[in-house]
Amino acid sequence: MPAKTEIQIIDEGHAIAIALPNGTKQRFHAVWLRDNAWDETTRAPGNSQRLITLGDIPVDTRISAAEFEAGMLHLTFQPENRTIIYDPNWLAGHGYDGNQSKASGWTAPDIKTWDAGLNASIPIGDFGAVSRSQEALRDWLYGVRRYGFGKLTGGPVESGALFKVAELFGYIRETNYGKHFEVRTEVNPSNLAYTGLGLQAHTDNPYRDPVPTLQILYCLENSAQGGENMVVDGFRAAERLREENPRGFELLTRYCANFEYSGSAGVCLRSRRPMIELAPDGELVGIRFNNRSTAAITDVPYEDMADYYAAYRRLGEIIDDTSMEVTFKLAPGESFIVDNTRVLHARKGYSGAGSRWLQGCYADKDGLLSTLSAIELQDRKAA
Amino acid sequence: MPAKTEIQIIDEGHAIAIALPNGTKQRFHAVWLRDNAWDETTRAPGNSQRLITLGDIPVDTRISAAEFEAGMLHLTFQPENRTIIYDPNWLAGHGYDGNQSKASGWTAPDIKTWDAGLNASIPIGDFGAVSRSQEALRDWLYGVRRYGFGKLTGGPVESGALFKVAELFGYIRETNYGKHFEVRTEVNPSNLAYTGLGLQAHTDNPYRDPVPTLQILYCLENSAQGGENMVVDGFRAAERLREENPRGFELLTRYCANFEYSGSAGVCLRSRRPMIELAPDGELVGIRFNNRSTAAITDVPYEDMADYYAAYRRLGEIIDDTSMEVTFKLAPGESFIVDNTRVLHARKGYSGAGSRWLQGCYADKDGLLSTLSAIELQDRKAA
Numbered sequence: 001m002p003a004k005t006e007i008q009i010i011d012e013g014h015a016i017a018i019a020l021p022n023g024t025k026q027r028f029h030a031v032w033l034r035d036n037a038w039d040e041t042t043r044a045p046g047n048s049q050r051l052i053t054l055g056d057i058p059v060d061t062r063i064s065a066a067e068f069e070a071g072m073l074h075l076t077f078q079p080e081n082r083t084i085i086y087d088p089n090w091l092a093g094h095g096y097d098g099n100q101s102k103a104s105g106w107t108a109p110d111i112k113t114w115d116a117g118l119n120a121s122i123p124i125g126d127f128g129a130v131s132r133s134q135e136a137l138r139d140w141l142y143g144v145r146r147y148g149f150g151k152l153t154g155g156p157v158e159s160g161a162l163f164k165v166a167e168l169f170g171y172i173r174e175t176n177y178g179k180h181f182e183v184r185t186e187v188n189p190s191n192l193a194y195t196g197l198g199l200q201a202h203t204d205n206p207y208r209d210p211v212p213t214l215q216i217l218y219c220l221e222n223s224a225q226g227g228e229n230m231v232v233d234g235f236r237a238a239e240r241l242r243e244e245n246p247r248g249f250e251l252l253t254r255y256c257a258n259f260e261y262s263g264s265a266g267v268c269l270r271s272r273r274p275m276i277e278l279a280p281d282g283e284l285v286g287i288r289f290n291n292r293s294t295a296a297i298t299d300v301p302y303e304d305m306a307d308y309y310a311a312y313r314r315l316g317e318i319i320d321d322t323s324m325e326v327t328f329k330l331a332p333g334e335s336f337i338v339d340n341t342r343v344l345h346a347r348k349g350y351s352g353a354g355s356r357w358l359q360g361c362y363a364d365k366d367g368l369l370s371t372l373s374a375i376e377l378q379d380r381k382a383a
Numbered sequence: 384m385p386a387k388t389e390i391q392i393i394d395e396g397h398a399i400a401i402a403l404p405n406g407t408k409q410r411f412h413a414v415w416l417r418d419n420a421w422d423e424t425t426r427a428p429g430n431s432q433r434l435i436t437l438g439d440i441p442v443d444t445r446i447s448a449a450e451f452e453a454g455m456l457h458l459t460f461q462p463e464n465r466t467i468i469y470d471p472n473w474l475a476g477h478g479y480d481g482n483q484s485k486a487s488g489w490t491a492p493d494i495k496t497w498d499a500g501l502n503a504s505i506p507i508g509d510f511g512a513v514s515r516s517q518e519a520l521r522d523w524l525y526g527v528r529r530y531g532f533g534k535l536t537g538g539p540v541e542s543g544a545l546f547k548v549a550e551l552f553g554y555i556r557e558t559n560y561g562k563h564f565e566v567r568t569e570v571n572p573s574n575l576a577y578t579g580l581g582l583q584a585h586t587d588n589p590y591r592d593p594v595p596t597l598q599i600l601y602c603l604e605n606s607a608q609g610g611e612n613m614v615v616d617g618f619r620a621a622e623r624l625r626e627e628n629p630r631g632f633e634l635l636t637r638y639c640a641n642f643e644y645s646g647s648a649g650v651c652l653r654s655r656r657p658m659i660e661l662a663p664d665g666e667l668v669g670i671r672f673n674n675r676s677t678a679a680i681t682d683v684p685y686e687d688m689a690d691y692y693a694a695y696r697r698l699g700e701i702i703d704d705t706s707m708e709v710t711f712k713l714a715p716g717e718s719f720i721v722d723n724t725r726v727l728h729a730r731k732g733y734s735g736a737g738s739r740w741l742q743g744c745y746a747d748k749d750g751l752l753s754t755l756s757a758i759e760l761q762d763r764k765a766a
Contacts (some may be wrong), residue, residue: 012747027685031692036583036679047646049575049675054696055582055703094689096684174554176753192432200436208749210593254663263430268756274663280637281658281682296419302410302480306397309414313437320438333726366591366652370559373651 004356013062013078021088024174026097030063035079035133036094037084081346104282105242105249105328111342112146115324122326123147127155127333130168134375140370141169148339149231149326155218162218162359165335170367173212183217183358189264192292196224197354198349199292201232201319203340204362207259207295209271209279212362219330223354228329230346231338234287238276241311248311250302252276258375259288260295275312278302286341289319319344330358339365384441396445396461404471408459409480413446417460419477420467436464451646488625488632488666494621494725495529498707505709506530508577510538510716513551517758524552524755529700531722532614532709540715545601545742548718553750556595558588559650567740573646575675577606579739582675582734584615584702587745589671590642590678592654598723602713606737613729614721617670620701621659624694631694634687635659643678644670655682658695669724702727715742722748 006019010027017027034057037043044051058079065076065083073086086345107113123143130152144150155161162180166172172179176190186194193199205211218230242249253276262268277286300308308378318324330336340343340362350356389402393410417440420426427434441462448459455470461750467486490496504524512519513535518605527533538544545563549555550715555562560574569577577583586593600612617705625632636659645651683691701707710730713719723745 028690029685029688032688033679035692044575046571047644049644049646050677051575051675053703054692054699058556061697094679094681096681096683096688099682101682111695171557173556173747176750188429190430192430192434193429201567208598210747210749213593226702247638256662256664261430261432262757263758264434265755267753268760269753270756271749272662278521278663279639281639281659291436294433294435296477297415297480298477299482300479301482302412305412305415309437310416311411313442316437320436329664364556366593366595366654370650370652373646375647377651 004240007066007073009063011063012065012123016063018068018073018088018091020092020095022092023096024092026091026095028091028095028097030061030077030249031057033063033075033086034061034084037086039084048201049141058189061098065263081182081317096213102282104253105238105284106282107235107284110145110172111148112302113236113238113239114233114326115148116326118147119326120129122328123150125150127150127152127165129194131164132252137168138372138375138379141368141375144337144339146370148233148235149336151328151336153155153334155335157220157334159220159359161333162216162335162361163220165216165337166363169371170363173362173363173364175208176264176269177213180359180361184356189321196350199347200316201230201325201346202290202292203344204236204290205260205261205269206273206290207271207293209273211286211288211340212336213339213341213365214336214337214363214368215345215360216334216335216363217330217336217345219332221332221355221357222330223355224350224356227346227350227356228250228327228348229336230325230348231336232319232324232326232344232346233287234319234342234344235284237315237324238284238287239319241268241315245311245314248307249276251308251311252315253278253302255300255304257288257345258299259293261293270295287344289315289344291316293313341365385688390444390449390451390456392449393755396447399446399449399458401456401471401474402563402617403448403478404638405475408480409474409478411474411480413444413476414570415688416446416469419442420469422467425481437644449701452571461550474583483542485652485665486708487636488621488659488667488668490618490666493528494531497616498619499705499709501530501666502709505711506533508533508535508537509527510548520551521755521758521762524751524758526687527722528755529718530613530654531616531618531726532719534711534719536717538718540603542603542742544716545599545718545744546603548599549744550744551591552754553746556745556747557593558595558745559647563744566743567739571578582730583699584613584708584727584729585673585675586671586727587673588615588652588723589656589673590644590652590676592656592672594723595670596722596748597720597746597751598728598743599718599720599746600713600728600743601718602715602741604715604738604740605713607733607739608737609731610729610733611710612719613708613710613731615702615707615709615727615729617672617702617727618667620698620707620727621670623668623701624698625664628694628697631690631697632659634683634691634694635698636661638680638683638687638691640671640680641672641678641682642676644674644676654677660697672698672727676698724748
């Protein structure tokens, strides 16, 4: 237990400096501490939602007393004259003093970028196991979060089975393509996906905002020649571009591209977003890459357009590089899921005797990540 | 028709300079022109999707000849040695030469920010009219795109009627709250929305990524005291903050906040996004503001946290300022829709005799904007 001397009230009570259980010494502002109180008048018991607004906290909130009692930190706030108790372990996990800015294009700690080397260890789950066992489901979802895709084997060979995959973790996103769509050769196709053409690796629906963040493709028939599926980690591709050509990377993050689809009656979808999307602090958060639906790019000034196009071309070359691709041919009852904000998917052309029939649907990552986080939280509590 | 002398091949054929029908003179790069060709080998007839990738276009693409014939621009590309025809009016609408960078926080031309002055002219539609008439639907959707919200009156007073509103333009987004949710007082509520408490103006589900971009709230009973709905334009609030305190505005755009909800079993939703979201070129594209679900903010360095909190507080004060709010009390059969990436909604507390029962659901903007754009496109073609 830290001694009382390990807390100092600083800046006239507007902050404290404290030695934390993780061995760091950090400063916290009084207003931040007051806003993040967990007492019953600040947070609703049961659902933990905050009951007060920032406006309910006095502007000149200061700390007048700070001490440890039984391992917990007791802070007294003025002018409210209230003492609130904090867990130093919670503070150790939520410190913000000494944050270092990160390199543009950093990725979150729970993801790992990959290339063709992953062919030997594709994240894979068994449909029956993940349906029955929370542990198997957790392991499979963990792989999807980490690698941005995952395969599922041993599922039923029946139309609509893809919905059962979505139900494992969340909810489908219905669009103008329906609750699901049939991926097989059509006459007069509304989308080139419904032909036998090979498709360059792409993310789906970049012309939609928000894009569907997950896609499930489920195989029902696959006896045609060709038609293998490929996936490419768009984040790794962006990292490679950044290493080779930092200015090109920066151009693809700084300027918005345009995307458009209006292949069916009553549909006119357009978006204006960058091909490589960063959070404001440089985290790599999204890839939009789709040759079929990229519209005229008009937000790049003339002076930067040649370099922008060179970077766009190079990103495509990296994506097409076979050293980047993980390839598999789905058997009936097999499916895969991709994080459509990160992982590109492709298919090789197919033709000849036999048939190829996949069903696809969109879903969203919030449900998947929530399901995984809730299982992980439960595991930690049980541990 | 421009004379031939009004086209110049420049930069050794890597670009042209051209006098356009709109009176401007603009340069276009050869590779950009080739990529944006509309001939049948570049774009699929019918669905207009691009058939080629950038890799199919030679690296050293140059223009060897440029001339007008019958008002159309004929460009010959090398080394392909192909002549492709361009409409100068299309080029006039897609020029990128002379783009000016805009001030941080600019808004798209098809939206208009507002404050309480809009109370006199709330965008409103009649349920029957918008269901029957494409023109009435267009006008109502136009208001929703422009102002980020719209009211609908005269709808059926029956459970599930809110789905009929969503069907006017798109698709609902199912979440852990269901396809829809009941907004009325509950015992042991999983969310404070299901109590009689007043709620500060907020955007919904900032802890979800992507957030639901639209919300529909549909009234079935409203005889309780109070319970009025309010909406506030978050974009206008951000503009006010920027005018008063440019540094505070910048801090709320530059650093991510954290949001969290884990009020029900199996649900643990978290996101890390800024309260004021800009596109990389400074366009204001999103507001996330919700006192109930804001988690500890840990991505702001100690040195900036006090100013960040001051800006967060001031943004809340602006949002709470009655000069910003549009208020109405829904009658049974009335509903409203908000762009949840922009417009905050609130409700006043309610109690006493009588009842209040709303149903809510989420949907997405892509469908709404697509439906509106498709009608507008049809109107232009018919004109």
